[in-house]
Amino acid sequence: SPIPDYLTRVLENARPFDAGEPACYIDVLAKADTTRMAVALATVDGSVYSVGDDNIEFSMQSISKPFVYALAIQDQGLAKVLEKVGVEPSGDAFNRLSLEAGTNRPMNPMINAGAVATHALVNSPDGTVEGRVNRILDMMSRLAGRQLHVDEEVYEAEFKDANRNMGLAYMLKAAGMITCDPQEAVKGYVKQCSVNVNVRDLAMMAATLANGGVHPVSGERIIPQDSVRQVLSVLTTCGMYNSSGDWISNVGIPAKSGVSGGIIGALPGQLGLAVFSPRLDERGNSVRGVAMCKQLSHDMGFHMMDVS
Ligand code: GLN
Known part of the structure; x- marks a missing residue:
C-alpha cells in the first residue's frame, strides 16, 4: 500500500x-x-x-471529553445533558472559569467546566468515582480494541495540583450544575484525562x-x-x-x-x-x-x- x-x-x-x-x-x-x-x-x-x-x-x-459526553448522553438522554451543559463555542481558553449568562450552564462539553459537569452525568454502577471511571475505561477500551489503563503518575501529579479544575467544580456545584461532591467530580475527570x-x-x-x-x-x-x-x-x-x-x-x-x-x-x-x-x-x-x-x-x- x-x-x-x-x-x-x-x-x-x-x-x-x-x-x-x-x-x-x-x-x-x-x-x-x-x-x-x-x-x-x-x-x-x-x-x-x-x-x-x-x-x-x-x-x-481532553481527547477523552467527546467520548465521555457520548456516555453521558447515553445514560441521561440528550435533554437532561443539555440542561447542565450547553453547546455554544465559548471562544475562551479551555480552562476559563465561566458559565453561560442566563442558564448558568458551562458553554460546552469540550471546555473543562463543561467536561467536569459531563463527567458527573455518567452513571456509576455503585455510586463511587471508581465505578464511574471503570465504565469510562471500559468504553474507551472497547473503542480502542484493547484494554487501556490510567497512567497513575499523570493522575497523581494532575490531581495534586488541580486547583483550577477544583475552582470550576465548586462553581458548578454552586450553580446547581453538579450534585455530587466537587472534589469527587474532579478526581473522576482527572482520571478520565489520564487514560x-x-x-x-x-x-x-x-x-x-x-x-x-x-x-x-x-x-x-x-x-x-x-x-x-x-x-x-x-x-x-x-x-x-x-x-x-x-x-x-x-x-x-x-x-x-x-x-x-x-x-x-x-x-x-x-x-x-x-x-x-x-x-x-x-x-x-x-x-x-x-x-x-x-x-x-x-x-x-x-x-x-x-x-x-
Ligand atoms: N487535564 C487537562 C486539564 O484539565 C486537560 C485539558 C486539555 O487537554 N486541554 O487541564
Whole structure:
C-alpha cells in the first residue's frame, strides 16, 4: 500500500516545525520527549495505517471529553445533558472559569467546566468515582480494541495540583450544575484525562465516531447514532477550543485536541485520524499535529464542506 509512504512524508514535512512548548502545568507532561511524532489513519472498513512513534503512549487529556459526553448522553438522554451543559463555542481558553449568562450552564462539553459537569452525568454502577471511571475505561477500551489503563503518575501529579479544575467544580456545584461532591467530580475527570493511548488507539476511536458509533473492526455498536451526531456537531464548533473556527475552515474535519499533544479527527462515513507531537501552540493544540492534519486534509480532499 502506498499509504504508509505517504504518511511518512506528511510526518517528515511537519518535523521541522519546532515552535511551541509541551504543556508545563505538570512535570510529567513538561518533560515529554518533544522529538516524538506519530500519525495514524483508520478507515471505516477497518484498515489502520500508522507511522512514526505509533506505539508510544500518552495520556488522552481532553481527547477523552467527546467520548465521555457520548456516555453521558447515553445514560441521561440528550435533554437532561443539555440542561447542565450547553453547546455554544465559548471562544475562551479551555480552562476559563465561566458559565453561560442566563442558564448558568458551562458553554460546552469540550471546555473543562463543561467536561467536569459531563463527567458527573455518567452513571456509576455503585455510586463511587471508581465505578464511574471503570465504565469510562471500559468504553474507551472497547473503542480502542484493547484494554487501556490510567497512567497513575499523570493522575497523581494532575490531581495534586488541580486547583483550577477544583475552582470550576465548586462553581458548578454552586450553580446547581453538579450534585455530587466537587472534589469527587474532579478526581473522576482527572482520571478520565489520564487514560493512556497511542495514535492507533485514537484513530480507531475516531473511526468509530466516523462510522456512526459502530466499531470498524469488532462490528460492535459502542455509541448510539444520535449521540454520535451530537458529539460530532459539538466537535465541529468547539473541538479545537478557541481555534475551532480557524480549524474547521482550514482542515474541515470534526476534531479534538488534548494538552499532551494528541489530536483526533473523525470524517463521517470515511475515516478517523490521530496525530501526536507534544509541542503546543498558545491555544493548547499540537503545533506539528495541526500541520500534519492540514496537509492530510489538503492532499486527500478531506474537507467536509468540499463536494467531491
Ligand atoms: N487535564 C487537562 C486539564 O484539565 C486537560 C485539558 C486539555 O487537554 N486541554 O487541564
